[in-house]
Structures are given as C-alpha cells and as structure tokens.
Amino acid sequence: MCGRLSQYRGIHDFVETLGMPEVWRNNVGDQALGRYNVAPTTSVAVLRVDEAGPRADLVKWGWRPHWATDRAAPINARVEKVAHGPFFRAIWPHRAITPIDGWYEWVDEGGPKKQPYYIRRRDRRPSLCASIGQFTNSEHDGFVIITANAQGGLVDVHDRRPVVFEPDLAREWIAAGMPNEHAEQMVLNLGEPSEAFEWYRVGTAVGNVRNQGAELIEQRQ
Structure with missing residues (x-):
C-alpha cells in the first residue's frame, strides 16, 4: 500500500456500513468528507471505542514511538510483525477502524511515468481497514493501517x-476487552480476499496531493 487513499463519504455512511447503531461521539462532522486524495501525515477519520463508547475522530495518518526519532513515522504496519515487534508494542492494544472509499497504487508499465490505479470494493461499500494508534488527545497521536x-x-x-x-469482524476488532492473541489471528487470517476488490487505471493528476475531486477516481484507458 503506497500511501494514498480516498475518504469522500461522510461519517454517517461509514458508521452505517460498520453496523453499530449506538450513539457515536462524532468529532468529525456531519458533512461528506469529500477527500479524494488523502496523503500521509494529514488527518483521517477513524472509528474506535473507548471507555465511554463509540467515537469518530480525525487522527494524523502516521505514528512512531517516542524513542524512534531517527526515522519518519510509518503509515502502515506489516501484519507479520505488528503484534510482536517492539516498534508498535505500545499501540498494538489500541485498535481502530479506518473507513476508506478506496486507495491508490502506482504501477510501472513501461511509460515515462508510473500508472496510478484506484482500488475499491466491488460492491462499492467502504473498506473497513484494521488500524492501531495512539489516541490520547496530544500532539503525539497518530495511527497506522495494518x-x-x-x-x-x-x-x-x-x-x-x-x-x-x-462489518461483523470490524466490530469485533474494536470491541473492548478483546484478547491481543485473538486480534493477531484476525488480522493474519480473516482479511477480505482480493476477489472482494476491483482496480482500474486513473489519471495522473492524483500524483499531486493538491488535486481533489471525484474526477480523480474516474476510470481511464
């Protein structure tokens, strides 16, 4: 996952997909997010549950522990290492769902520039991405996608x-009190297969993070 995604629907759409009818603390707003080109280090809407119940927040995409000052904050965590490596140990128990409409990848097809592709669910529902992060309402907060x-x-x-x-597994992922061992087995074995997704070429304008708009996800030949 190269590090660019879309999140253009609104929180109510994402919560409806998640299937949790509880009252949410919505710190994101009621309007459609309208973000078709989301870059790392910017704020992204995440869904999680704390001691007071479900909540939606804007959190910086990227995190590193306080002692890792010699490298940029990663935006993703490899499922093979996330549960046991020292880097993410502090945030492994703090799980969230990052609801996205899709994400982009760049492929070398022999042209002068790499060709961007857009990937989304075939059924057009939001993708509920397993995530972990630091959620302490401080400048050190951030999250990564597994x-x-x-x-x-x-x-x-x-x-x-x-x-x-x-959705049922996403709800289980953010449920309070789930054992860490079970969470590890979930991300190792229960993610959606490739058949759940479709992908197609899009225009090169997505390469500039200042570009936004629905035209970025339109299919190109």
Whole structure:
C-alpha cells in the first residue's frame, strides 16, 4: 500500500456500513468528507471505542514511538510483525477502524511515468481497514493501517494491501476487552480476499496531493 487513499463519504455512511447503531461521539462532522486524495501525515477519520463508547475522530495518518526519532513515522504496519515487534508494542492494544472509499497504487508499465490505479470494493461499500494508534488527545497521536501480502490479481498492482474486514469482524476488532492473541489471528487470517476488490487505471493528476475531486477516481484507458 503506497500511501494514498480516498475518504469522500461522510461519517454517517461509514458508521452505517460498520453496523453499530449506538450513539457515536462524532468529532468529525456531519458533512461528506469529500477527500479524494488523502496523503500521509494529514488527518483521517477513524472509528474506535473507548471507555465511554463509540467515537469518530480525525487522527494524523502516521505514528512512531517516542524513542524512534531517527526515522519518519510509518503509515502502515506489516501484519507479520505488528503484534510482536517492539516498534508498535505500545499501540498494538489500541485498535481502530479506518473507513476508506478506496486507495491508490502506482504501477510501472513501461511509460515515462508510473500508472496510478484506484482500488475499491466491488460492491462499492467502504473498506473497513484494521488500524492501531495512539489516541490520547496530544500532539503525539497518530495511527497506522495494518497491511498484508497482496493476493490474486492484486499482486499485479502492488505486493501489499490493507487488511479489510467485513462489518461483523470490524466490530469485533474494536470491541473492548478483546484478547491481543485473538486480534493477531484476525488480522493474519480473516482479511477480505482480493476477489472482494476491483482496480482500474486513473489519471495522473492524483500524483499531486493538491488535486481533489471525484474526477480523480474516474476510470481511464
């Protein structure tokens, strides 16, 4: 997953997909987000549950522990290492869902520039991405999306993909009190297969993060 996504629907659409009818603390707003070209280090809407119940917040995409000052904050965490490596140990228990409409990858097809592709669910529902983060209402807050090896045809676009859950598993992922061992098995084994997604070429304008708008996800030949 190269690090660019879209999040253009509104929180109410994402919550409806998640299937949690509870009252949410919505710190994002009621309007459609309208973001078709979301870059790392910017704020992204995430869904999670704390001691007071479900909430939606804008959180910086990217995180690193306080001692890792010699590198940029990663935006993704590899599923093979996230549960046991020291880098993400502090935030592994703090789970969230990042609801996205789709994401972009760039493929070398022999032209002067890499060709961007847009990936989304075939059923056009939001993708509910497994995430972890620091959510303390401080300047050090941030989150990462958990990624796994690509499968099937997705390998032709990129070798990594976000771990996307069906709604029932997404609700389980953010439920309070879930054992860490069970969470690890979920991200290792229960993410959506490549058959759940479609991908197609889009225009090169997405390469400039200042460009926004629905035209960015229109299919191109």
